[in-house]
Amino acid sequence: MTIQPPETATRMRSDERRELILAAATSVFGERGYVGTTTDAIARAAGVSQPYVVRMFGTKEALFLEVLQRALDRLLATFRAAIADPTPVAGPDDTLGHRIGMSYAELLLDRGLLLSLMHSFLLGADPVIGAAARAGFLSVYRLLREEAGFSAEETDQFLAHGMMMNTMVGLRMADEYADGDPCAKDLLETAMPQKLELLLRTTAENTPA
């Protein structure tokens, strides 16, 4: 009883593996979507065997649901931090909307997080994933209304531009920008002001598809 039970060390390791797999799954799900992702691709990205991934989470669907829940928790926590943080952001626009918007854009750095959510938003017809996705979206809506104090119109503006940003990321529109397309340049500079640099950084890392 004086020493830790022997399982502790291994369980620690197991938890780390779990986090590693969840991170890999978030990335791959974000890139290829729920159906387009194979448990083998996740396993390779995490450096483990495919059956191990399935064993640890039961099913591919359960794994995706956990990725969604983590992404949502992270998103809500980020917004709450932005609401609570009294530090003003750089630049002339220091509204709460802008602060939360910038914190949203920073989530781009977590590879696949916003895209995994976005993919779930198109799976509303799926009885399990669709229900989770709707509940998740509504919880974000509620936070903005009730905790950030946004009006219905402000919330709509905020969410619409969030969906636009997710779409730009999903489209890999930054590739056109990098190729010098002037149209893509206008589009991205207007759709993601002050966030474009962040996007381009993320894209460079994600190049090896």
Place this chain on the structure above:
Amino acid sequence: MTIQPPETATRMRSDERRELILAAATSVFGERGYVGTTTDAIARAAGVSQPYVVRMFGTKEALFLEVLQRALDRLLATFRAAIADPTPVAGPDDTLGHRIGMSYAELLLDRGLLLSLMHSFLLGADPVIGAAARAGFLSVYRLLREEAGFSAEETDQFLAHGMMMNTMVGLRMADEYADGDPCAKDLLETAMPQKLELLLRTTAENTPA
């Protein structure tokens, strides 16, 4: 030479079948996405055999690309008609943005059209589909800027709310609305003013998944 060649009658029929399959494919792709859709599901929806679908379009990918192209052509034509149409719409808001926005919402009646496009917008990592999706999105952007005369900011607003609407449809958020969720009610009434009735009509038809 006085009579039509005998192929004509059958070719007519073949074209009708082709349109039938394209309509079915648009619906199913919109509902389940590119990867989640089986050629067999499309075939059943169109009342033909699965190999016939593949034979007619070569591959599932080629079929999806044709669905995308048709959807895009339809979208661009709809916008051009709204720009050219001098008839004012009902209600106090008779800006060009509102007219085009309403014409966009009417595309909801074509089952799966906007959702098939939206699904392609998340497949930017796919070398073939991603390239087509980016080009398609940019062609819409160009039309709004050059033909509708929108500023960069107006275009951003328009597109952002379009993506928001697509997301609401993909999420089946109207189901929550129908279940009486007050949060979903606020959300939808603000995100899709004057278009909600249109959405609810579409959803009712799409109930059998």
Place this chain on the structure above:
DNA sequence: GTCTATAGGGCGATAGAC
């Protein structure tokens, strides 16, 4: 032109060794 039958490959999940 449209079908039935089926090949061929890939995927999620299970069994079982270590």
Place this chain on the structure above:
DNA sequence: GTCTATCGCCCTATAGAC
């Protein structure tokens, strides 16, 4: 706890009859 091996299913695409 993690692996290798493998089952069984499903899906795209092809072959070939009518």
